[in-house]
Amino acid sequence: MDIATFLIQCLNAVQYGLLLFLVASGLTLIFGIMGVINLAHGSFYMIGAYMAYALAPWVNQYLGGGFFTTLLVGIVLSVLLGYLLEWVFFSYLYEREHLQQVLMTYGLILVFEELRSILVGNDVHGVQPPEWLAGSIPLGEVMTYPVYRIFISAVCIAIAVAMWALITRTRLGMRIRAGASNREMARAMGVNIRLLYRIVFAIGVALAALAGMIAAPVSSVYPNMGAGVLIMCFVVVVIGGIGSIKGALVAALLVGFVDTFGKVLFPALAGLSVYVLMAVMLLWKPEGLFKAG
Template sequence: MDLSTFLVQCLNSVQYGLLLFLLASGLTLIFGIMGVINLAHGSFYMIGAYMAFALAPLFGDSFLVMLVAGVLLAAALGYVLEWAFFSYLYQRDHLQQVLMTYGLILVFEELRSILLGNDVHGVPLPSWLAGSFALGDVMSYPWYRIFASAACIVLAVAMYAVVNRTRLGMMIRAGASNRDMVRGLGIDIRKLYRIVFAAGVALAALAGMIAAPMSSVYPNMGASVLIICFVVVVIGGIGSITGALVASLLVGFVDTFGKVFFAELSGIGIYLLMAVILIWRPEGLMGKRA
């Protein structure tokens, strides 16, 4: 492998890992803070991708405005879903959570089929992000992938600032540690959870919107990323945003370079990584010891 090819694979690994972090961070917020096993999280990724397909003709080349509009719509959807469905799951056992969220997957897939059909769609790149730049004598790399990585880095920094430097973040961290204490201090824990869930849905949908121009938009696309998201959450530590970032980058490098060097075994690479880390640290890389 020459240097240019190695650099391309490194960039691919970082880009995939950062996009996976954007998706997994929403899941670790919902799973770690609210204690809900949300199998429908992959469907929110799919909804984001289909929103990009539906909104792209309306916004034209205003790609950033389209992303903002999609995030607001997804956050509103998450707020309503938490009020209508998830608010009844906090005191239920995990089996009931799994059954209800799996039912939501079926509902979302049927609605997608009715509204947009079962065809595979493409989302055009904005003109100002089209093209690529030279990387060596014969290799090039798309500008849009650089944009996707940069957007994910900005969002990661913003999430860190919100969780660790704001009053809302302080309440979220307190609610994750002891919800009864937070309720005793007069904080509306229901409203807090509703905000957290809306943020988780918005992050997953944003990941789908950013990924849509790089890949096809197709039925059941959320199922392929859901398992990997749970792997990232488990490796990083349940409820840890920093752990999700580290785990996402590890998974990105293992998956990308595994396909390059060990194509026959690439499908099990990330699961071997998870097994090794859980043997070493059963609570995950950044998880709290029980």
């Protein structure tokens, strides 16, 4: 493997890992703070990708177009969706057994897939990146790397910094940490746990949907695209530590490198590499790399 190929694979691993972090960070917030096993989280990634496809013509017609305008509209809609879902469905699950949480969230997967089929159909769709991000940069004499993939990494890094600032430097973050540490004590201190959970869930849905929207030009848009992402996100959450944003970032990058270079160096065993990593982590440190916070 020459240096240019190695560099490209490193960039691919970082981009994939950061995209996984964007989805997994929302899942670890919901799982670690609210205590809900949300199997429907991958569906929010799919919804985001389909919004990137379906909203673009509407934005072009009524709002003058623009890639960032489409992202903004999609984020607003996903926040509203998350707030509504927590209010209507998830608010009844906090005191229920995990089996009931799994069954209801699996039912939501089926509902979202059926609605997707009715509204958009079952075809595979492509989403074009904006023209100013459609080029490539040279790596070596013959290889190039897409600018849009670098843009994805930059967005994910910006979101990671913003989430760190939110969790560690704001009053909302203080309440989130308190709710994750001791729900009853936080309620006794005057924290509105119901409202806090709705905000956290809305943020989690928005993060997953944003990941789907920015990934759509790279991966295309197709039915059941959230299933594979969901499995990888649970791996990230287990390795990084439930409820830990820092753990989700480190674990996602680790999974990105193991998966990417596993496919390059050991293609016959590539499908096992990430799960072997998770098994080793469970044996070595079952609680994950970092604690919640």
